Amino acid sequence: MDVAETYSDGRRLLVERPAVGLLGVALLYLFVDLMLRLANVPVELMGVEVIGGTLAVSTFGRFLLDGLIVGLVVGLAGVGLSMTYSILNFANFAHGDYVTTGAFSGWIAAYLVGAFTLGVEEPIGRLLMIQAPSLVSAFSSPLAIVVGIILAGLGAVLTALFLDRIVYRPMRDKGGIPLLIASIGVALALRYAIVFIFGTGSRGVTATGSIPEVAIPTGDGTIPMNLHEGTLIVAAVVLMFGIHFLLQRTKLGKAMRAMADNKDLAQVTGIPTERVIRATWIIGGALAGIAGFLIVLERGTLSFNIGWRLLLLIFAGVILGGIGSVYGAMAGGIVIGIASRVSLVWIPSDFARVAAFSVMILVLLYRPEGLFGGVKTA
Known part of the structure; x- marks a missing residue:
């Protein structure tokens, strides 16, 4: 040209x-x-x-780091939402509450393991309700964090499979709109089941005073980053590369890509579609639950609506990246996270979410199909 x-x-x-x-x-x-x-x-x-x-360069660098942290969580959780849309053809509004379920499951496990490894004497009931004093950190009890990540993913997976069995599978042939409406009901039921058990109060869950920090030097100061933030970044990046490997190098990944492109043709060619759907719930639920655990690890507080507050950002990232594209969900989440924090250069923090959604709208004006539009699952 x-x-x-x-x-x-x-x-x-x-x-x-x-x-x-x-x-x-x-x-x-x-x-x-x-x-x-x-x-x-x-x-x-x-x-x-x-x-x-x-x-200050250090202030701007901190905005970028905060944006990357939020973006990695949004992108990680958005992978499951994007896979659900591309393979099951509906937008799952309960996905944010899978994030919350995973966060509570993981932190119950982390508290139990942390109390055992640190020799803390607390009643088992207080540990199960996450009401003991903040005692867990990636420095003082790394085993608790590892177990918490695993159990966060497992808790969200079991929840996703159970809800698929009793709600989504019987409605699978009814079309995307009934499933979407059902997912709203599922989201409300999950959220208020958590409220019924744990209440509406926020909990401080990490021992923030003992977290080591590193200082990244800049020309006019330093950018502090603590161990919990580093753990989140490493875990999210490793999981994203793991998803890339699964989609590109395994039979399951190829089957998922084929089913996302053409479900009827996938069935004709002998691809076990029910197994692929089950794997979709397992992978999407696990990533959502781990994302919930990691964002609580970084922020230090846990509440019943953490997933709901993230859900709109997750949707924004998925739509920006190109709904149906896993790589688009990752990239879109990172863009949304960075935009929401870098915008603090010009606007108050109360309007950070407005800036993130504005970026989504403005980009879609230029590229309506999203950053990775047309790229299904992979």
Whole structure:
């Protein structure tokens, strides 16, 4: 394509979709403003600062790190939601409550193991209700964290398989809309079952005072990162690479990709579709539960609505990446997470979610199918 054709295509795009041009101007302004802020160069017009300002590199680096942490959790949980949509053809609104279920399951296990390994004498009832004093950290009781991650995934998997057996499987031939509506009911039932057992109060679950930190040096300061944040990043990246390996190098992954592309053809060619569906619930539930455990590990607090609060970000990441694409869910989640934190350069923290959804809308104006649109499962 020569320069003339490129110019012609760009001009046609701006004429047919002027919102794209406005998006480009806005992004250019924000980029220039950010560069000027990092260089501590304010630009004033008639005594009013119109662009630039002051922003420490260490502060911006912390925003990026926080955004990466949130994005990895959103992307990890979004994999299961994307797989459910591409293979079962419905948007599962109960997915956020699988995140919550996994978080509670994992932290019950972590508390039991932590109390045993640390020699803490607490009544078993208080440990099962996660009401003991905060005693678990990745430094003081790494075994508790490992067991918690495993049991978080297992708890969410058992919940997902049970609900599929009693709710989704009997309705599987009814279409996507009835399943979607059923998933809303399932979400409410799960959420308030957790409230009935554990109550509505938030719990501080990690021993934050004993967590080692490392300081990443910058030109004007340091970016602190503690062991829990590092654990989250490593675990999420390893799991994402594991999903990549499963999809590309295993028979199950190939069967999942085939079923996502054409379910009827997959059945004709002898692919065991029920087994693939079961594997979808297992993988999606496990990743959702582990994501819930990890975000609680990083934040240090656990509440009944943690999954519900993440659900909208998960949906935003999946839609941004291209619904039905696993890689799109990962990339979209990371973009949404970073956008929600980097936006704090310009707006108050109360509007961070608004910024994340604005990024999703603006990108979809340019690419309606999403970043990885058309790439099913893989």
